[in-house]
Amino acid sequence: MTLEAVLFYVFAAVAVVSALVVVGQRHPAYSAFALIVTLCSLSALFGLLGSPFIAVLQVVVYAGAIMVLFLFVLMLLDVKREERPTGRGWALKATAIALGAVLVAQVGTVLAALGPAAGGFNAPTRQVARLLFSAPYLYVFEASSILILAALVGAVVLAKSD
Amino acid sequence: MTGGPDLVTPALFLSLGLFAIGAVGVFLRRNVITVFMCIELMLNAVNLAFIAFSRARATLDGQVLVFFVLTVAAAEAAVGLAIIIAAHRHKDTLDVDSFNLMKW
Amino acid sequence: MTPVQEELLIATIKVVVLFNVLLGLFSFMTYAERRLLAFMQFRLGPNRVGPFGILQPVADGIKLFFKEEAMPAGANKWLFVSAPALAILTAFLSIAVVPYGPTVRLFGRDVQLQIADLEVGVLFLFAISSLGVYGIVMAGWAANNKYTLLGGLRSSAQMFSYELSLGMSWVGAIMLASSFRISDIVESQAGWFIPNWNFFRQAPGFLVYLVAATAEVNRTPFDLPEAETELVAGFHTEYSSMRFALLQMAEYVNMMTVAAVGASIFFGGWLAPVPALQRVLGYDIGLLWFLLKMGAGLFFFIWLRGTLPRFRYDQLMHFGWKVLVPLAALNILATAAWIAFR
Numbered sequence: 001m002t003l004e005a006v007l008f009y010v011f012a013a014v015a016v017v018s019a020l021v022v023v024g025q026r027h028p029a030y031s032a033f034a035l036i037v038t039l040c041s042l043s044a045l046f047g048l049l050g051s052p053f054i055a056v057l058q059v060v061v062y063a064g065a066i067m068v069l070f071l072f073v074l075m076l077l078d079v080k081r082e083e084r085p086t087g088r089g090w091a092l093k094a095t096a097i098a099l100g101a102v103l104v105a106q107v108g109t110v111l112a113a114l115g116p117a118a119g120g121f122n123a124p125t126r127q128v129a130r131l132l133f134s135a136p137y138l139y140v141f142e143a144s145s146i147l148i149l150a151a152l153v154g155a156v157v158l159a160k161s162d
Numbered sequence: 163m164t165g166g167p168d169l170v171t172p173a174l175f176l177s178l179g180l181f182a183i184g185a186v187g188v189f190l191r192r193n194v195i196t197v198f199m200c201i202e203l204m205l206n207a208v209n210l211a212f213i214a215f216s217r218a219r220a221t222l223d224g225q226v227l228v229f230f231v232l233t234v235a236a237a238e239a240a241v242g243l244a245i246i247i248a249a250h251r252h253k254d255t256l257d258v259d260s261f262n263l264m265k266w
Numbered sequence: 267m268t269p270v271q272e273e274l275l276i277a278t279i280k281v282v283v284l285f286n287v288l289l290g291l292f293s294f295m296t297y298a299e300r301r302l303l304a305f306m307q308f309r310l311g312p313n314r315v316g317p318f319g320i321l322q323p324v325a326d327g328i329k330l331f332f333k334e335e336a337m338p339a340g341a342n343k344w345l346f347v348s349a350p351a352l353a354i355l356t357a358f359l360s361i362a363v364v365p366y367g368p369t370v371r372l373f374g375r376d377v378q379l380q381i382a383d384l385e386v387g388v389l390f391l392f393a394i395s396s397l398g399v400y401g402i403v404m405a406g407w408a409a410n411n412k413y414t415l416l417g418g419l420r421s422s423a424q425m426f427s428y429e430l431s432l433g434m435s436w437v438g439a440i441m442l443a444s445s446f447r448i449s450d451i452v453e454s455q456a457g458w459f460i461p462n463w464n465f466f467r468q469a470p471g472f473l474v475y476l477v478a479a480t481a482e483v484n485r486t487p488f489d490l491p492e493a494e495t496e497l498v499a500g501f502h503t504e505y506s507s508m509r510f511a512l513l514q515m516a517e518y519v520n521m522m523t524v525a526a527v528g529a530s531i532f533f534g535g536w537l538a539p540v541p542a543l544q545r546v547l548g549y550d551i552g553l554l555w556f557l558l559k560m561g562a563g564l565f566f567f568i569w570l571r572g573t574l575p576r577f578r579y580d581q582l583m584h585f586g587w588k589v590l591v592p593l594a595a596l597n598i599l600a601t602a603a604w605i606a607f608r
Contacts, residue, residue, distance in 0.1 A: 005169070019203055022200065031196050036400065038180075038206070046210070049170075051213050052386045054213060060389065062232065063393075064426075065396065068403070069239055077247070099189075111174050123216070125446060128226065131226055147233070154240075155243070155244040
C-alpha cells in the first residue's frame with residue numbers, strides 16, 4: 001500500500017465518521033463542527049486526487065466562510081435546546097435508512113461496472129484558470145458573479161428586521 | 163506521478179456513501195439548520211464525484227464545475243440562512259414540521 | 267532508506283526544528299514586548315529575574331503551569347478544551363509554507379529551507395487563516411458566558427472581514443510573479459530593493475496588507491476583542507493557566523507568521539537588499555536576512571502597540587469593508603492594467 005492509498009483511506013474514514021456525526025448528533029452546534037471536519041477531510045481527498053487548487057478553495061469557501069455563517073446563525077439564534085425525539089418513531093427512521101440503502105445498492109452496481117482508472121493526474125492551477133476563463137465557462141463565471149451579487153442583496157433584505 | 167493506485171473507484175464509492183448519509187439526514191432531522199447542513203453534505207459528495215471523474219478522464223472540466231458548485235453553494239447558504247432567520251423571527255422555533263402554513 | 271522515507275525524515279526534522287525555534291521565539295517575544303513597551307512608556311519593565319530580566323518568560327511559564335485550571339459550570343467541556351488546541355494548530359500550520367532561506371547544501375543533500383513548497387502556497391495561507399476563526403468562535407461560545415460570546419463573535423467578525431482585504435492585497439504580488447508558489451514570489455523580487463521588492467512595486471497592496479495583518483492577529487489598534495477595558499477580557503475571559511497560555515501562544519505565533527509572510531511577499535524574503543550582500547565568505551546568508559526582516563516586522567507590531575489608541579468596533583468594521591476592500595481591488599485593477607498594456 002503506497003502512502004497515497006493509506007492517506008486516502010484514512011481521510012475517507014474520517015469523512016464518513018464525521019458525516020455520521022453530522023446526521024446523528026442531537027446538538028446542532030456539534031453537527032456544525034463535525035461538518036467542518038468532514039469538509040476539511042474532503043479537501044484533503046481533493047488534494048490526493050490531483051486538484052490542489054480546488055482543495056484549497058474548498059477550505060477557503062466552504063469550511064472557512066459558509067460554516068462560519070452557519071455557526072454565527074446557530075450562536076445568535078441560541079439553539080442550545082436539543083431536539084426532542086417525538087413519537088414518530090421507528091417507522092420513519094427505518095424507511096429513511098432503507099431508502100438510503102436502496103440508493104447505495106442501485107448506484108453502486110452502476111459504479112462497479114466502470115473499469116478501474118489509471119492514476120497519476122495533477123492539475124496545475126494555470127491550466128484550470130485558462131479553462132475557466134475561456135468560453136463557455138467565462139460566461140458562466142460572469143453569470144455567477146451576478147448570482148453572488150443577487151444573493152448578497154437578497155440575504156441583507158431577508159434578514160433585516162423591520 | 164504516473165501509474166499511481168486507482169483512487170477513483172474508492173472515491174466514487176465514498177461520494178455515494180456521503181450522499182446517502184446526507185439524504186438520510188435530510189429525511190430524519192427536525193432542526194431546519196441541521197437539514198441545511200445535510201444538504202451541504204450532499205453537495206460536497208457531488209463535488210467529490212466531479213473531482214474523481216475529472217481524474218478518471220484526465221480533463222479539467224470537472225474542477226471548473228466544482229468551482230461553480232462552490233460558488234452556488236455559498237450564495238445558497240447565505241440566502242437560505244437569511245430565510246431561516248426571518249422565519250425564526252416569526253415563529254420562534256426551528257422545527258421543520260412547524261412551517262406548515264401552506265399545507266392543505 | 268527509500269526516497270519516500272528519506273523525504274519524510276527530512277521533513278520531520280525541519281518540522282521539529284521550526285517548532286522549537288518558534289516556541290523559543292514566542293517566549294522571547296513575551297519578554298521583548300514587555301521591555302520595549304516599557305521603554306516606550308518611559309519605565310523599565312521586567313528586569314529582576316536573571317540578567318536584564320531575561321529569565322522572565324521562564325518565571326511566567328512556571329507561574330502559569332501551577333495555576334488552577336478552572337472551567338465554568340455550564341461550559342461545554344469538549345469545545346472548551348479543544349478551542350485553544352484548534353487555535354494553536356492553525357497558528358503553527360501556516361508557518362509550514364513560508365520559505366525562510368534559499369536552498370542550502372547540508373550533509374551532501376540539497377535542502378530547501380521551507381517545509382512544504384506547495385504549488386498553491388499563498389492560497390494555503392488564506393485557507394489556514396480562514397480556519398483560524400474557529401478557535402476564537404469556539405472559545406467564545408464554549409464558556410457559557412454572554413461576554414465571552416459577544417467577544418468571540420466580534421473577534422471572529424473582525425477576523426474574517428479583514429481576511430478578505432488580506433487575501434486581495436497579495437493578488438498584485440501573485441500577478442507579478444505569475445505563480446501561487448511563495449518561493450516564486452520571493453524569487454520574482456530579485457535585484458536591488460528599490461524597484462524590485464514588492465513593498466515598492468505594490469505600495470498600495472503593501473499598505474493594505476499592513477493594516478489587514480494587524481487586524482487579523484488582533485493587535486492594537488485592532489485589539490478591541492481582547493482589550494481589558496472591553497467585555498472583561500473578550501473571548502479568553504474564562505481561560506486560566508495552560509489553556510490561557512496556549513491562546514496567548516496562538517496569538518504570538520500568528521503574529522510571527524504574519525511578519526514572516528509579509529517579509530516573504532513584500533520584502534523579498536531571504537533576498538538581500540543589494541545582490542552583492544547576498545553571499546558572505548562564500549555562504550548564502552539568506553536565512554539571516556529573513557530573520558532580520560521578520561524581527562523588524564515584530565518590532566513594528568510592538569511599536570504600533572505602544573503608539574496608537576484603539577479603534578471602536580464600528581469604526582473597525584467600516585474601515586475593513588468600505589476602505590480596505592476597494593483599495594485592494596483598485597490595486598489589483600491597476601496591476602492588471604499595467605501587466606496587460608506593458
